[in-house]
Amino acid sequence: MVSEFLIKESTNPIASIVDCTYPSLLSNIHDLQYLQEKAILAPTLEIVDAVNEYMLSLLHGEEKIYLSSDSVCKTDVGLDGPEDVYTPDFLNSIKCSGVPNHMIKLKQAAPVMLLRNIDKSLGLCNGTRLMITQLGKHILEAKVISGSNIGEKVFIPRMVITPSDSKLPFKMQRRQFSLAVCFAMTINKSQGQSLSHVGLYLPRPIFSYGQLYVAISRVRNKDGLNILICDKDGLLSKTTSNVVFKEVFQNLK
Numbered sequence: 001m002v003s004e005f006l007i008k009e010s011t012n013p014i015a016s017i018v019d020c021t022y023p024s025l026l027s028n029i030h031d032l033q034y035l036q037e038k039a040i041l042a043p044t045l046e047i048v049d050a051v052n053e054y055m056l057s058l059l060h061g062e063e064k065i066y067l068s069s070d071s072v073c074k075t076d077v078g079l080d081g082p083e084d085v086y087t088p089d090f091l092n093s094i095k096c097s098g099v100p101n102h103m104i105k106l107k108q109a110a111p112v113m114l115l116r117n118i119d120k121s122l123g124l125c126n127g128t129r130l131m132i133t134q135l136g137k138h139i140l141e142a143k144v145i146s147g148s149n150i151g152e153k154v155f156i157p158r159m160v161i162t163p164s165d166s167k168l169p170f171k172m173q174r175r176q177f178s179l180a181v182c183f184a185m186t187i188n189k190s191q192g193q194s195l196s197h198v199g200l201y202l203p204r205p206i207f208s209y210g211q212l213y214v215a216i217s218r219v220r221n222k223d224g225l226n227i228l229i230c231d232k233d234g235l236l237s238k239t240t241s242n243v244v245f246k247e248v249f250q251n252l253k
Contacts, residue, residue, distance in 0.1 A: 003238065007228040010236055013203065014054050020226040021199030022183070025058060029109045035131055036145045037196040040184035041215045043206050045095065051184035051201065059107045064135045066104045068092070068176035073162065091172055096163040097188075098126075100176045108132055111145065113182035113189070116159060123149035127192060129182055130154065140177060146193075187215045196224045203230040205241040212240070 010016035018025070021040050028034040042048050056063070070091035092102040098115050106112070110132050118124040123144060133153070134141035140156040159178045162171060187206070191214055198219040206212050219225045231237045 005222070005225050005227045006238060007226055008236065008238075010228065013201070013228055013230055013234070013236075014051055017199040017201045017226065017228045018051070018055060018058075018183075020228075021197055022055070025055075026060070029059065030131075032131060032143060032145045032151060035111045036129070036150070038198075039182065039190065039193065039195055039218070040199040040201055041187050041190050041218065042184055042201045043187055043204060043208075043211065045097070045186060047201065047203060048184045048186055049101075052181040053105070055183040056105060056107055056110060056181060059109060061107045061109070062135075063105055063107050066106065066177060068100065068102045068104075068174045070094075070102065070172060070174050073171035073173055086170065086172070091174075094163070094168070094172065096168075099161055099163045099174060100178055100180060102174070102176070104177060104179070104181075106132055106135055106140075106181070108135060111182050112142070112179040113185060114156075114179050116161060116178040118156070118159070118178070122152065122154055123147040124154060124156075127189070130156070130179070140179075187211045190215065190218050193218050195219055196221065198225050200225070200227040202228065202240050203234070204232075 007016050007020060017040055021038055040051055042051065070088060072086050095101060100115055112130050112132060114124060114126055114128045114130070117126050128144065129146040130142035131145050132140060132142050138158065142154055142156055144150055144152045144154060156177055156179065158175055160173050160175045161178060162173055184201070195218050198215070200215050216225065229237045229240050
């Protein structure tokens with residue numbers, strides 16, 4: 001790993017990557033371009049959630065919590081005792097890629113990313129980033145900060161979402177706002193983003209082929225890249241694994 005990009009000293013890794021990627025956060029939190037140009041990338045949802053929760057705690061204002069309504073799809077009512085096996089607590093605990101969590105914590109000015117297409121004519125597509133401007137009980141007001149309609153005011157309703165995760169032995173429905181806080185996002189979710197400042201946070205090695213390349217290539221200029229690597233004991237490290245399938249190169253001449 002090229003040392004010029006590495007954060008070499010830190011007593012709090014999350015605070016360090018935040019400070020490098022989002023300098024003067026509170027002074028610029030209402031600047032759409034400031035939010036548009038920055039993101040922290042990490043390999044897993046668990047790491048991303050930890051960073052987002054920390055950053056949300058830095059923002060002023062009241063925090064609102066939105067809980068989903070989860071149920072087994074009616075097409076699966078023939079399951080043996082679904083009301084007993086698939087309890088509300090169990091359904092609430094399910095986390096799937098591309099599906100909002102049961103609990104979403106939000107504050108005004110927090111950046112969020114849509115997880116589903118809502119209205120393509122308004123640019124409200126999967127991956128669109130927004131800044132929350134008003135927190136209603138049943139609807140959210142936001143401004144678009146990515147795509148073709150930057151600055152436009154939009155309204156985000158709750159949606160009924162069915163996870164496409166084939167690992168689940170049943171079909172469920174989750175009624176929730178189809179978004180997630182996105183100060184930080186997974187490397188996979190960052191594909192297609194072009195940013196001026198990227199903080200790559202690696203408290204565990206990248207585990208998928210090509211992910212390291214995807215993460216680093218999100219930043220337009222090397223001066224905007226900061227990388228923080230931790231080993232299994234939480235100590236700063238200078239190296240990480242780069243997953244490459246060598247078989248790809250065997251037939252090249």
